[in-house]
Amino acid sequence: MSANSIETGAGGGLVKWIDSRLPIFSYMQKEYGEYPAPRNFNYWWNFGALAMFLLVTMIVTGLWLAMQYTPHVDLAFASVQRIMRDVNSGWFIRLVHVNGASFFFIVVYIHLFRGMYYGSFKAPRELLWMLGVVILLLMMATSFMGYVLPWGQLSFWGATVITNLFSAIPLVGDAVVTWLWGGFTVANPTLNRFYALHFLLPFLIVGVVGLHVVALHVTGSNNPLGIEPKSKQDTVPFHPYYTIKDSFGLGVFLVIFAIVVFFAPDFFSEPENYERADFLKTPEEIVPEWYFLPFFAILRAVPAIWFIEAKLAGVIAMFASIFVLFVLPWLDTAKVRSGKFRPIFRWFFWIFIANVLVLGYVGGKPPNETVFEGIESFDFLALGRITTAWYFIHFLVVLPLLGRFERPLPLPESISAAVLGTQKGGGPVGSGAAAKPMEKA
Amino acid sequence: MSEQVQDHDGHDEGRRDFLYITTGAFAAAIGAAAIWPFIDAWNPSADVLALASTEADLSAIEVGQSVTVVWRGKPVFIRHRTEEEIALANLLPEDLPDPQSDGERVLKPEWLVVVGICTHLGCVPLGQKTDDNRGEYDGWFCPCHGSHYDTSGRIRKGPAPRNLDVPEYAFLTDSSIRVG
Numbered sequence: 001m002s003a004n005s006i007e008t009g010a011g012g013g014l015v016k017w018i019d020s021r022l023p024i025f026s027y028m029q030k031e032y033g034e035y036p037a038p039r040n041f042n043y044w045w046n047f048g049a050l051a052m053f054l055l056v057t058m059i060v061t062g063l064w065l066a067m068q069y070t071p072h073v074d075l076a077f078a079s080v081q082r083i084m085r086d087v088n089s090g091w092f093i094r095l096v097h098v099n100g101a102s103f104f105f106i107v108v109y110i111h112l113f114r115g116m117y118y119g120s121f122k123a124p125r126e127l128l129w130m131l132g133v134v135i136l137l138l139m140m141a142t143s144f145m146g147y148v149l150p151w152g153q154l155s156f157w158g159a160t161v162i163t164n165l166f167s168a169i170p171l172v173g174d175a176v177v178t179w180l181w182g183g184f185t186v187a188n189p190t191l192n193r194f195y196a197l198h199f200l201l202p203f204l205i206v207g208v209v210g211l212h213v214v215a216l217h218v219t220g221s222n223n224p225l226g227i228e229p230k231s232k233q234d235t236v237p238f239h240p241y242y243t244i245k246d247s248f249g250l251g252v253f254l255v256i257f258a259i260v261v262f263f264a265p266d267f268f269s270e271p272e273n274y275e276r277a278d279f280l281k282t283p284e285e286i287v288p289e290w291y292f293l294p295f296f297a298i299l300r301a302v303p304a305i306w307f308i309e310a311k312l313a314g315v316i317a318m319f320a321s322i323f324v325l326f327v328l329p330w331l332d333t334a335k336v337r338s339g340k341f342r343p344i345f346r347w348f349f350w351i352f353i354a355n356v357l358v359l360g361y362v363g364g365k366p367p368n369e370t371v372f373e374g375i376e377s378f379d380f381l382a383l384g385r386i387t388t389a390w391y392f393i394h395f396l397v398v399l400p401l402l403g404r405f406e407r408p409l410p411l412p413e414s415i416s417a418a419v420l421g422t423q424k425g426g427g428p429v430g431s432g433a434a435a436k437p438m439e440k441a
Numbered sequence: 442m443s444e445q446v447q448d449h450d451g452h453d454e455g456r457r458d459f460l461y462i463t464t465g466a467f468a469a470a471i472g473a474a475a476i477w478p479f480i481d482a483w484n485p486s487a488d489v490l491a492l493a494s495t496e497a498d499l500s501a502i503e504v505g506q507s508v509t510v511v512w513r514g515k516p517v518f519i520r521h522r523t524e525e526e527i528a529l530a531n532l533l534p535e536d537l538p539d540p541q542s543d544g545e546r547v548l549k550p551e552w553l554v555v556v557g558i559c560t561h562l563g564c565v566p567l568g569q570k571t572d573d574n575r576g577e578y579d580g581w582f583c584p585c586h587g588s589h590y591d592t593s594g595r596i597r598k599g600p601a602p603r604n605l606d607v608p609e610y611a612f613l614t615d616s617s618i619r620v621g
Contacts, residue, residue: 060479064479064482067482067483068482068486082486082488085487086486086487086488086489087482087486087487088478088481088482088483088484088486088487089477089478089479089481089482090482090486092478093478093479093482254471
């Protein structure tokens, strides 16, 4: 909008004066006005903008919560209850923040899976993808520390368990944990430093998101066909085509978000955390927030391997499950980007998604409970081991082999040719297919 | 239908304008509704408002003595005035900066209840202790910029624009009040 005013509109003189000294208007015009985006984005391409919206929402609501919250073990729980009961609209601001965290992960996971399906991580977008993984890691750290702040039972015991992961480090593990705690248990010093970092990290995320967007605008966006735009025919200006498409997606998102915030605000929450932290009483079940469940399952699944004890092996596997994403661009060696033209990959992709969902399910279950009634020997630990193994097999074995042996479908000549249906071949393309790319062909 | 205005692509411009305006209006309304909670959150919260009234027991205050009670985080001066102070307060010169009779400022002549904040720039005036500097009119004296208040808490000399504020209060019994 301000981008357009660089050429027209009232105050054009002032805009030009500023722009010739600090080119913010021409930058906006270039990167968000004219930015040539492939013309065939489907709605899976909305999730980057949604993530940006949620990042801003989380920072604003978080800032407002910080104005009322007290980071002290004796006062934190009560100050959160005060926000819910006494502060004007405090309940609204907090519930947007709490549920916003869950929706942030939903949106980012979809964004990530979209990148995996359409090969958005492949050359020349490796750094773009890796910056995205950095954002994911920062988000995980931020949300973990944020969950500690209300100082409920799960805040305290979650913090205890997660920080204790570092005790698995050989030799210095215990010293590291004491250092993280600033004492001999999770206590006030821990709460204070988590609060300070929970405040800081989102701004680091903003910085990395800035780099993510710069990298995106250097290489240009990938698209559902996974082929580069060749001519002007293949792209449309970002504004108004995708500003309006993103706005529409945002509207749909906000409806769903509002339903949860207003009508099911505890949908993602554990009731246990409405009990004040008690360092003498561990809850019967410690379950992390849902978005950590697959990783939690991996943590518990790994047994001792050779000379590595089970505790350390689990921690290594859990961190490896995220770090493997950094090297994904080099594990998936297929030249064709989009899963649309990779008939075998497509199957493995959906198996991978299902596998992650099962991992998440396993993460929320006690390991020794049986999965199916009547089959005593097959418990959730066993299922967790199988799915953990498949998680890594997918990345380390399936993807490299597919790159070598899969025969991709013929690619369309260009985006416009495929979208306008002027060219045969390239599988089930045409405008209908572009609109529903996730449908199996 | 015959009055439809169509552009050269065959689009109905009236319909398009309608969609633009209604979408924009709804977006603006939702935006405003989303911003309001953030503004409202800065208003005093329920626990702050719950402390908005203060009760004070007057039975222990001797004639000539002043006490300070806290009401909404502000000092409130309660002075048990002597006959002499009441007489002084009832002398009403014509050149008062903020003319008010003593009767307008008290419920019972022996009890003066005022907010102990100088109306100039918010300092707390001296005069609660008998050995404080009470200024030229034997009431209160603000050390910050030299405002003199009389035994009715009226401004007599100095930069303050108004008399000391009289809070809303009521006698619960003969010897206790509720401020606010």
